[in-house]
Amino acid sequence: MITARKERADSVRNRAALLAAAARLFKEAADPDSVKMADIAQAAGAGKGTVFRHFSDRTGLIAALVVEETRQLREQVVGGPPPLGPGTPVAERVPALMAALLDLKLNQRALMLALEQAGSGSPYLNPAYDLWHSEVAGMLADVHGREDADYLAHALLAAVRGDLVVHLTGRGASPAQLHAGLRRLCASVLAGGAGGEA
Structure with a gap:
């Protein structure tokens, strides 16, 4: 039970970090196509797979943001x-x-x-x-x-x-x-x- 709660807390933190990183990169970008999933993952200190687990694809991430x-x-x-x-x-x-x-x-x-x-x-x-x-x-x-x-x-x-x-x-x-x-x-x-x- 404690492990499940810890995983959920980590998941919430990871999602928030990814959204914050994506918001910053889009804010700084002149061209939206220049913002890649790999860049967002790196800026958030996460793996690319973590981004896809939370948002499925780039469209899902954009919509969530x-x-x-x-x-x-x-x-x-x-x-x-x-x-x-x-x-x-x-x-x-x-x-x-x-x-x-x-x-x-x-x-x-x-x-x-x-x-x-x-x-x-x-x-x-x-x-x-x-x-x-x-x-x-x-x-x-x-x-x-x-x-x-x-x-x-x-x-x-x-x-x-x-x-x-x-x-x-x-x-x-x-x-x-x-x-x-x-x-x-x-x-x-x-x-x-x-x-x-x-």
Whole structure:
């Protein structure tokens, strides 16, 4: 019994060390493809087999790391205070969430790009995208109705895709410029709703 507890404690520590090492390497990387499983294992002081035991493959590791990196934001959206939490007027909540997602893409460029590239070639085939689409569509449904909200949520999320953020910042766009454009886009999407508060 003591051995089993020790193994579980070691497993938890190993997983945390791997995620911390992966977070650091992705944060420092200019190109997400440059972050290899072997590099993560070495940075964490673990064997490569340990990485695969915890995460199965690179996609699994990336997905687990994104869960950790977005935990606070998800908690704020689900049950936090304004402007992200429930009960905030849609006209404030949608721009606040989109701004937070843009900040996430700006601060974690390589990781978010890696996540988008890991979805079987499509940025839409990962649980993180489904989560944010569901949240944004739910907010927009109060303004435009559920049918239109589904498409409009996709359109808003396209504006904060990791590859677009990397492309625009690479061409000299500043974070302030991206945020200003995103605010205008949100205002345009929220204007003229069929009902609800806008």
